């Protein structure tokens with residue numbers, strides 16, 4: 001097909017009105033040698049500077065030996081096609097950089113109702129019927145997005161037709177789903193801490209006024225979701241939130257957590273209401289002190305949020321009097337980890353490197369162990385990065401803390417290469433435990449009936465002081481994915 005000269009021409013062209021676009025596209029043009037045939041009319045230079053007289057987009061059909069700038073009204077992104085072996089469509093979003101989309105990747109992510117289920121948004125297109133060397137037939141910048149026409153092939157799901165196919169990719173979707181790591185995120189972008197604020201040096205006295213609080217009524221009873229959004233935002237930003245004026249009943253407490261998401265049931269049950277017991281399945285069901293820890297470190301996917309509501313605590317000797325002890329403790333593990341990284345980088349590295357095994361062995365449900373022939377446990381400090389590889393772990397990449405020294409278990413699959421490594425891990429764990437218990441980081445709060453607390457179990461460590469008397473606590477877990485999905489449903493980028 002003889003390429004038609006783009007009927008869309010644009011004012012000024014890259015070389016004149018927008019010099020920085022020239023650099024942006026040239027960077028891509030230079031990064032990929034591509035051939036263009038010089039053509040008559042206004043096209044010029046290696047990457048087709050054109051002058052424009054129209055301001056509305058229209059179709060343009062490149063030949064596959066040609067690479068051109070496809071431009072449209074200056075308010076729309078500009079599109080460049082790189083015709084090399086793995087054809088790419090390069091989009092300049094008028095932000096000074098441009099993003100590359102392989103044609104196969106674009107076809108595979110077509111959002112139309114044939115290729116993607118309209119309500120489940122699951123892929124309906126069989127990826128593996130797409131021609132691996134597929135190239136666009138034509139592209140067009142339109143107000144609703146990048147319109148791509150594909151050649152007639154048999155990859156149309158189930159229609160058996162060999163009609164061509166057209167995909168329209170909304171600009172915002174394209175811009176927020178770059179297939180390749182951009183230079184801008186070569187250094188790991190902050191993870192969940194992007195909008196998170198660590199806290200420390202909080203007076204270790206009773207809950208100081210500056211701790212985040214949202215009342216039960218604001219969360220449960222306002223017709224809009226402002227109170228709920230504020231509640232979730234606090235949990236995401238600070239890792240915990242108190243909920244004053246909550247009726248001191250299991251029912252009201254359960255409704256609070258279910259306002260967020262469904263309860264994550266475990267071998268402890270779903271919604272728990274517990275006191276100390278004679279034959280406990282876990283030390284939580286005793287009146288012993290518990291050092292700062294995160295729960296369910298022995299799960300592949302540790303519980304995301306945990307809620308505690310102290311319903312009562314009375315003296316064993318005189319039920320009319322309050323019981324002694326049982327204060328709750330909380331630590332912002334991200335703040336403690338940042339302190340460890342700054343002052344003891346070798347200890348941070350040890351806790352981020354060596355996997356350890358945790359276990360819950362007291363339950364008749366069986367032994368929970370996060371180790372087996374193929375899984376060798378997890379480090380205390382777990383990181384994530386855009387490349388999926390974490391060569392030098394740092395707090396900006398920290399996504400999850402797994403620390404419960406009571407539940408740490410001798411692994412069946414050894415994870416320390418030698419005695420030196422083992423000693424370095426113990427030295428690191430000792431310093432970590434010291435930091436967690438230090439006044440600078442340990443928040444000690446005597447929970448009160450009517451004011452439950454909820455916290456991020458991947459970030460905030462919790463514990464309690466030993467106590468005497470009858471102490472009744474209720475609460476539940478939710479999953480981290482469920483919490484984050486609920487945040488997103490309210491516009492919070494968790």
Ligand SMILES: C[N+](C)(C)CCCC[C@H](N)C(=O)O
Pocket residue numbers: 268272274282283284293294295296297404407
């Ligand atoms: C269910 N309830 C919260 C009452 C007890 C949970 C015990 C959790 C266990 N010690 C761990 O650290 O995973």
Ligand SMILES: O=C(O)CCC(=O)C(=O)O
Pocket residue numbers: 284290295308328462463464473
């Ligand atoms: O009893 C408490 O206040 C906390 C218990 C605990 O740490 C747990 O259940 O994991």
